[in-house]
Amino acid sequence: MKVREVMVSKVITCKDTALLGDAAKLMWEHDIGFIPVVSEDDGAVVGVITDRDGFLAAYFQGKPLWDIQVKSAMSTRIASCGPDAEVDEAEQIMSEFQVHRLPVIENGKLVGVISIKDLARRAAGDVNELLEEEVALTLGAICQPRAAESLVRG
Numbered sequence: 544m545k546v547r548e549v550m551v552s553k554v555i556t557c558k559d560t561a562l563l564g565d566a567a568k569l570m571w572e573h574d575i576g577f578i579p580v581v582s583e584d585d586g587a588v589v590g591v592i593t594d595r596d597g598f599l600a601a602y603f604q605g606k607p608l609w610d611i612q613v614k615s616a617m618s619t620r621i622a623s624c625g626p627d628a629e630v631d632e633a634e635q636i637m638s639e640f641q642v643h644r645l646p647v648i649e650n651g652k653l654v655g656v657i658s659i660k661d662l663a664r665r666a667a668g669d670v671n672e673l674l675e676e677e678v679a680l681t682l683g684a685i686c687q688p689r690a691a692e693s694l695v696r697g
Contacts, residue, residue, distance in 0.1 A: 546633050547626035549665050550647050550655035557613055558583045559590065563597045564608035570594055579646045579653055580617045588646050588653050590617035623648045626655065630665070633657050634677060641687065 555573050557566050560583045570576060580590040592613055600616030601608055622640035624633045626647050633645055637659060647655035666677070 544630045544665075545626065546624055546628045546630060546647055546657050547655070549630055549661045550626065550657040551661065552655040554579060554646075554653060554656050556581050556653065557592070559612070559614040559617070561613045562609050563592075563600060563611045563613060563616055566592050566613050567594070567597055567608055577644050577656075577658075579656065580613055581653065587651055588621060588623070588648060590614070590619045591621060591644075591646065592617040621646060624657070625649055630657075630662065631677070634662065 555569055555575060556579050557569060559580050561580075566578055569578060576594040578592050579588050580592055581587065582589045590613075596616045596618060597608065597611075600611055604611055604615070620640075622636050622642050623646045624636055626649050636645060637643070643660075644656055644658040646653055647657055662677075
């Protein structure tokens with residue numbers, strides 16, 4: 544099965560120049576905790592921001608959300624895949640990078656997002672127990688404690 548068959552194609556994004564308050568508002572309004580960040584200049588994906596990223600940036604920078612640009616809080620280590628990748632490949636990338644969501648990029652542009660939730664819904668609707676096991680293994684790999692050095696941001 545291809546990623547394009549499972550991914551969500553209507554994705555909420557924000558610009559790298561946006562303020563964290565704007566990103567938080569989008570997350571609240573759309574009931575999401577993850578937003579791909581696109582360049583103000585060319586629309587390319589330049590990072591991702593999670594609700595946790597915003598919370599920690601506000602804490603460590605000692606500023607309100609409306610005084611912090613998204614680009615100072617976002618993660619620029621972007622794990623992604625293409626829409627024609629196999630779902631198994633997306634699961635492998637999620638496991639390797641320990642992420643719940645992957646931007647789906649084609650020709651340098653964001654075309655969707657695939658998440659562990661999408662994979663779980665796919666497995667729940669299928670009689671093949673192997674799919675359920677694959678999702679469980681992927682989630683288990685995502686949830687493993689990370690090495691301390693990978694948590695330090697530069």
